[in-house]
Amino acid sequence: MLTADQQKPGTTRTLLTEKDAGGSVVSTVRRTVLPGGLRVVTEAMAGVRSASIGVWIGVGSRDETPTLSGACHFLEHLLFKGTPQRSALEISASLDAVGGEFNAFTAKEYTCFHARVLDVDLPLAVDVLGDMLSSSTIHPDDVEAEREVILDEIAMHDDDPEDVATNLFAETAWPSSPLGRPIAGTAASISRLTRAQVHRFYRQWYRPEQMVVAVAGNVDHTTVVRQVRKAFAPLLTDRHARPAPPRRAARFKRGAAGSAHTTRPFEQVNVLLGVNAINRTDERRYALGILNAAVGGGPSSRLFQEVREKRGLAYSIYSYANHYTDAGSFCVGAGCLPGKLDDVLSVVREELRAVADEGLTEEELVRGQGQLRGGLVLGLEDSASRMSRIAKAELLYDDLPSIDEVIGRIDAVTLDDVHALARSLFRQPETLVVVGPEQP
Amino acid sequence: MLTADQQKPGTTRTLLTEKDAGGSVVSTVRRTVLPGGLRVVTEAMAGVRSASIGVWIGVGSRDETPTLSGACHFLEHLLFKGTPQRSALEISASLDAVGGEFNAFTAKEYTCFHARVLDVDLPLAVDVLGDMLSSSTIHPDDVEAEREVILDEIAMHDDDPEDVATNLFAETAWPSSPLGRPIAGTAASISRLTRAQVHRFYRQWYRPEQMVVAVAGNVDHTTVVRQVRKAFAPLLTDRHARPAPPRRAARFKRGAAGSAHTTRPFEQVNVLLGVNAINRTDERRYALGILNAAVGGGPSSRLFQEVREKRGLAYSIYSYANHYTDAGSFCVGAGCLPGKLDDVLSVVREELRAVADEGLTEEELVRGQGQLRGGLVLGLEDSASRMSRIAKAELLYDDLPSIDEVIGRIDAVTLDDVHALARSLFRQPETLVVVGPEQP
Numbered sequence: 036m037l038t039a040d041q042q043k044p045g046t047t048r049t050l051l052t053e054k055d056a057g058g059s060v061v062s063t064v065r066r067t068v069l070p071g072g073l074r075v076v077t078e079a080m081a082g083v084r085s086a087s088i089g090v091w092i093g094v095g096s097r098d099e100t101p102t103l104s105g106a107c108h109f110l111e112h113l114l115f116k117g118t119p120q121r122s123a124l125e126i127s128a129s130l131d132a133v134g135g136e137f138n139a140f141t142a143k144e145y146t147c148f149h150a151r152v153l154d155v156d157l158p159l160a161v162d163v164l165g166d167m168l169s170s171s172t173i174h175p176d177d178v179e180a181e182r183e184v185i186l187d188e189i190a191m192h193d194d195d196p197e198d199v200a201t202n203l204f205a206e207t208a209w210p211s212s213p214l215g216r217p218i219a220g221t222a223a224s225i226s227r228l229t230r231a232q233v234h235r236f237y238r239q240w241y242r243p244e245q246m247v248v249a250v251a252g253n254v255d256h257t258t259v260v261r262q263v264r265k266a267f268a269p270l271l272t273d274r275h276a277r278p279a280p281p282r283r284a285a286r287f288k289r290g291a292a293g294s295a296h297t298t299r300p301f302e303q304v305n306v307l308l309g310v311n312a313i314n315r316t317d318e319r320r321y322a323l324g325i326l327n328a329a330v331g332g333g334p335s336s337r338l339f340q341e342v343r344e345k346r347g348l349a350y351s352i353y354s355y356a357n358h359y360t361d362a363g364s365f366c367v368g369a370g371c372l373p374g375k376l377d378d379v380l381s382v383v384r385e386e387l388r389a390v391a392d393e394g395l396t397e398e399e400l401v402r403g404q405g406q407l408r409g410g411l412v413l414g415l416e417d418s419a420s421r422m423s424r425i426a427k428a429e430l431l432y433d434d435l436p437s438i439d440e441v442i443g444r445i446d447a448v449t450l451d452d453v454h455a456l457a458r459s460l461f462r463q464p465e466t467l468v469v470v471g472p473e474q475p
Numbered sequence: 476m477l478t479a480d481q482q483k484p485g486t487t488r489t490l491l492t493e494k495d496a497g498g499s500v501v502s503t504v505r506r507t508v509l510p511g512g513l514r515v516v517t518e519a520m521a522g523v524r525s526a527s528i529g530v531w532i533g534v535g536s537r538d539e540t541p542t543l544s545g546a547c548h549f550l551e552h553l554l555f556k557g558t559p560q561r562s563a564l565e566i567s568a569s570l571d572a573v574g575g576e577f578n579a580f581t582a583k584e585y586t587c588f589h590a591r592v593l594d595v596d597l598p599l600a601v602d603v604l605g606d607m608l609s610s611s612t613i614h615p616d617d618v619e620a621e622r623e624v625i626l627d628e629i630a631m632h633d634d635d636p637e638d639v640a641t642n643l644f645a646e647t648a649w650p651s652s653p654l655g656r657p658i659a660g661t662a663a664s665i666s667r668l669t670r671a672q673v674h675r676f677y678r679q680w681y682r683p684e685q686m687v688v689a690v691a692g693n694v695d696h697t698t699v700v701r702q703v704r705k706a707f708a709p710l711l712t713d714r715h716a717r718p719a720p721p722r723r724a725a726r727f728k729r730g731a732a733g734s735a736h737t738t739r740p741f742e743q744v745n746v747l748l749g750v751n752a753i754n755r756t757d758e759r760r761y762a763l764g765i766l767n768a769a770v771g772g773g774p775s776s777r778l779f780q781e782v783r784e785k786r787g788l789a790y791s792i793y794s795y796a797n798h799y800t801d802a803g804s805f806c807v808g809a810g811c812l813p814g815k816l817d818d819v820l821s822v823v824r825e826e827l828r829a830v831a832d833e834g835l836t837e838e839e840l841v842r843g844q845g846q847l848r849g850g851l852v853l854g855l856e857d858s859a860s861r862m863s864r865i866a867k868a869e870l871l872y873d874d875l876p877s878i879d880e881v882i883g884r885i886d887a888v889t890l891d892d893v894h895a896l897a898r899s900l901f902r903q904p905e906t907l908v909v910v911g912p913e914q915p
Contacts, residue, residue, distance in 0.1 A: 084856060124780055133845050135849060151853060179787070180786065181787060183787030184790050187790040187815075194741045194742050300739075300740040301634045328571070334555075340564055347622070348623070351627075371627055406571050411574070412593060413575075416857075
């Protein structure tokens, strides 16, 4: 947690330093606040030649009214269409020309534009991103062309059984809440959005105090700050602005129990069975990570073993947790032939009941801890993962633990912690959605 | 190209050494032949803590008779089901417990089992893979359970519009050839395969002379060779065996022109339009890489700009090349709303004709070269990509150029090279497949 002083434009601070076993520094995380409240967070990594940059904005589909459904994602697309300085072709050609990976995504609570390039090409990436973020034209002709592209993207999601199930789950659990609406909007809402609405959304939300520029790789903090200051200059006018604090909520927003189905002419039936879980900052998230590993987080998990390995009921069987500021769910997903759905659901419910009744075994706890630890360390070899980690710490958590601290939190989880969590999760009524060829 | 002497069991050779600008060694590739003709290729990389291992076998779905269609992929699944030493749970739990990524895939010309782990966990990964590859039980009960899983996997592919189009393209281009059959087989072929057939396929193909063990990351060649020798011991009995040479073919197997469609109740129509291109070892593959980049290889490509950015006709528009030993195609893919199919196809055909007539611009050549160079260097930061590169060099190419040599080949491509290739490719009759809600 940073003090008020550390939020003043002009402040720079070292957040973390990591050393290897021999005492050499392998990573340093630094943070600077620029005018407008724009934050720049960098992680200098030893031994890499790449740099990953992300511009993260604290706005997502849950900030839309029903009329604006899909506006945030529409806007994300439109930022690639040009500025007074660069056409759409010039934007994409600049990073294609250096072999960079360049893309963006919209989530329910944030939006991210990201690139991975060779270290020498970082100034170019900063420049292009700064121009897109601060000076997008949002030309009416581009709005019309991109509307067609998004309607096609929605049709593509409609052809994807897992996407259909994911959207139906959100709609069933959080009806009449922005959390329940699809991120891309609907064909109806996209058809009606006007250029003026999207442009107003841009001006309202793409403000420097809502933004974090995160860079990880072979980078120097001071140099990056100088580049960002230049590229984002049009936004950096207010010397008194402070970074927006992370989104917070007073109470947990419970998802509704119940069931829903959508009939689709697919070969498989796709199912999601979920319960309310925990929000993003809940201390029990490490216990939930271990519970998830044991229930359906990999091939050695109970569900994979019982549903796929022993009974051959489904090719795809897994579990995962979703976290939001004030809500969260734990879901089991499966895709199977329609005649096997009842058996799959019986096994899933039986396994969840068994974990609620008896908890995990010592072996499962130790394996889950190893799985989280190993996955964490393996993931952090990649500059893109490091970039996401420091950006999310700044935008969502207001807390950046060191890798050792995270490992300490994982190792501190006990069988009792996991059992208590399993009891509180798996004795709730379920939210069940089914997408498939016939009525269940 | 290695000499006959270098194929003798017991031979070790350094294939490549890479230095950075300061002259420090950043990577060393070494190769040892073990008894049985098993090859071990390692790349020691500076600055990483992970290790990626792959066991590559020179067998794929094109080695199946029609009766055996899907046997290679079925076998790949069965190797995870247990050995006399380890149950299915023990196999998956061992690598889950250290957070490793562990999986396998089957292609038309090869099969690969791969894992990514922390360096300290590499001995475990070698041990598990050696046991699976050399001593799989293939128990009849497991065959029956896994048959159900694969039938479900096939149903899942049948629900994926792009998978349906890919399979239909192969079937249309290479009818009555193993290249034209789906890798997973069909529901009919999988239902009929017997345990004896799959077991015979295992004994016939999973032989040491067909295998390459490739490891990249923080590894020591001699130590890895010792570990492999122990873990694969049951296979290493023949002191006179030699590694199998790469698959070769005397002449190019042309795909058939024509068109096919499959009516499916999807929202979108998915289309693939392809022509014959070049085989895997053709010298023109670098020119094709640049041609692909300019035609549909990224957001600055002609098709992305014309189809998506300017006209909003499709969300998804791309091109790619497939290479086999004796065949290859260049394909343009698109997913769009049914009413826009004709327009998409007109634009695609017009752009291919323009490239055949006029070639690329100097700017496109330079951008394409930068895209290939940057993508290459960025990709090689990852131990898994390095592992694939050295394995494929051994199994498929019999040639391992240094990164500098590859960059040299990319930079040597001229506008004339690309134009000549475009003319020879895009003036051929097309193979067109359409998957969508109605007859085209």
